Amino acid sequence: MLSEEALRNLDEYRRVRAYSATASSSAHLSNGFAYSPAQRNQIRESWDALMRWSKVFRTRKMSGSPLEASKKVVVFGGGSFGTAMGCALARQKADLEVVLLVRDPYLCRDINVLHENTRYLKGFKMPVNVRATTHAPEALAGAQYAVHAVPVQSSRAFLQGVKEYLPSTVPIICVSKGLEVGSGQMMSELIPSALERKQPAVFLSGPSFAKEVMQGRPTGVVAACKDAELAKTVQSLFASPTMRVNMTTDVVGVEICGALKNVLAIAAGIVEGMDLGHNALAALVAQGCAEIRWLSEKMGAKPTTMSGLSGLGDIMLTCYGDLSRNRSVGIRLGRGERLEDILASSSQVAEGVATAGVVVGLARKYRVSLPVLTAVAQVLDNNLTAREAVFHIMDLPQIEEA
Numbered sequence: 001m002l003s004e005e006a007l008r009n010l011d012e013y014r015r016v017r018a019y020s021a022t023a024s025s026s027a028h029l030s031n032g033f034a035y036s037p038a039q040r041n042q043i044r045e046s047w048d049a050l051m052r053w054s055k056v057f058r059t060r061k062m063s064g065s066p067l068e069a070s071k072k073v074v075v076f077g078g079g080s081f082g083t084a085m086g087c088a089l090a091r092q093k094a095d096l097e098v099v100l101l102v103r104d105p106y107l108c109r110d111i112n113v114l115h116e117n118t119r120y121l122k123g124f125k126m127p128v129n130v131r132a133t134t135h136a137p138e139a140l141a142g143a144q145y146a147v148h149a150v151p152v153q154s155s156r157a158f159l160q161g162v163k164e165y166l167p168s169t170v171p172i173i174c175v176s177k178g179l180e181v182g183s184g185q186m187m188s189e190l191i192p193s194a195l196e197r198k199q200p201a202v203f204l205s206g207p208s209f210a211k212e213v214m215q216g217r218p219t220g221v222v223a224a225c226k227d228a229e230l231a232k233t234v235q236s237l238f239a240s241p242t243m244r245v246n247m248t249t250d251v252v253g254v255e256i257c258g259a260l261k262n263v264l265a266i267a268a269g270i271v272e273g274m275d276l277g278h279n280a281l282a283a284l285v286a287q288g289c290a291e292i293r294w295l296s297e298k299m300g301a302k303p304t305t306m307s308g309l310s311g312l313g314d315i316m317l318t319c320y321g322d323l324s325r326n327r328s329v330g331i332r333l334g335r336g337e338r339l340e341d342i343l344a345s346s347s348q349v350a351e352g353v354a355t356a357g358v359v360v361g362l363a364r365k366y367r368v369s370l371p372v373l374t375a376v377a378q379v380l381d382n383n384l385t386a387r388e389a390v391f392h393i394m395d396l397p398q399i400e401e402a
């Protein structure tokens, strides 16, 4: 059921594992340097302890897997990430029915006939147990989980539209990252507000470009839910040889990091587009990390979340990774293009653009100053050029590190 590329990656992964199993018998490193026998023993013992722990853990996990018990999963949104996550699930179990609920009948037909998302993930074959429909009642009938991958600004209208077909017991696994313009809400607030009821929901976030998930490349994400049992269920549902899933109960932390890193990625793109150099980029990303930490802590997030996959992990990916749409928007702004032209030329969502304005409101509410993130909103709002923003940020008073 795995694509050829995913199979190649798995083969490589198995070769590495086989190599690691035999490598401990070879004494010397290639440059003639060798660890002392005591060091080598210590290294081997530490590794063996890790492997023993891993084995015990895996054996305990075997019983009653949520994937085994699942028959149907619906994915809201047939964009790049909904498709990639739907395919990641489908590859794990051949008789799992994965249904993408899409708007466009032409895309729907391509997915069902060509087994390819010709608009958002061109060139990637989808597993045959993934299909698409434009009909919400059919998509939702009998689904045990709903993966929500609709852009944040369209999520309220979307959820209101499917509410009557979505049983209130079906967990939503939300992968959308951003804050709603107008309400300022995170997805964990928007979902119950749009549905006008409580709905179990887990927030899956972390460094995970859709294309690489689709290629079956190793990826790590975190599942956040106040209900730890549900977070563990989703952890176990998505965990595979190519996907590690941590769990946490810190929903606010995971959501705010996921939303704000998109704004920071626009800033990183601007620095890149203006060719300001590696020093500038590293200083900017470090400052952005501090700003995200200041706000998220005031909102009640755990500090560990900031240094985890949804925090630092996703910040590094989006600020430095070529596949980031938010970073691309920033690069083009930094090169002098107008925002409206950039947005008009892209069919994909860059959540940071809308989120940037909302962050400024949150910063005021929580009485925290966020120079870089506010500067991004100013540039996007056309009140500052990228060059002016950089000048003003560099000219801020020199401070004690906080």
Ligand SMILES: NC(=O)C1=CN([C@@H]2O[C@H](COP(=O)(O)OP(=O)(O)OC[C@H]3O[C@@H](n4cnc5c(N)ncnc54)[C@H](O)[C@@H]3O)[C@@H](O)[C@H]2O)C=CC1
Binding pocket: 077, 078, 079, 080, 081, 082, 083, 102, 103, 120, 149, 150, 151, 152, 154, 155, 157, 158, 175, 176, 177, 178, 208, 209, 210, 211, 347, 348, 349, 351
């Ligand atoms: N692409 C990626 O690598 C990742 C994306 N995400 C997040 O996932 C969310 C979705 O992003 P992508 O799939 O990348 O977006 P995309 O731009 O590839 O596709 C968005 C999809 O949502 C659909 N859509 C938009 N408005 C809709 C509406 N009102 N009703 C129904 N469907 C609607 C579009 O038709 C399209 O299928 C975003 O919040 C993004 O930040 C998270 C992790 C990785």
Ligand SMILES: O=C(CO)COP(=O)(O)O
Binding pocket: 177, 206, 207, 208, 209, 210, 262, 265, 314, 317, 318, 323, 324, 325, 326, 327, 349, 350, 351
């Ligand atoms: O969230 C993402 C990866 O984790 C995707 O980032 P972009 O939306 O900037 O492409």
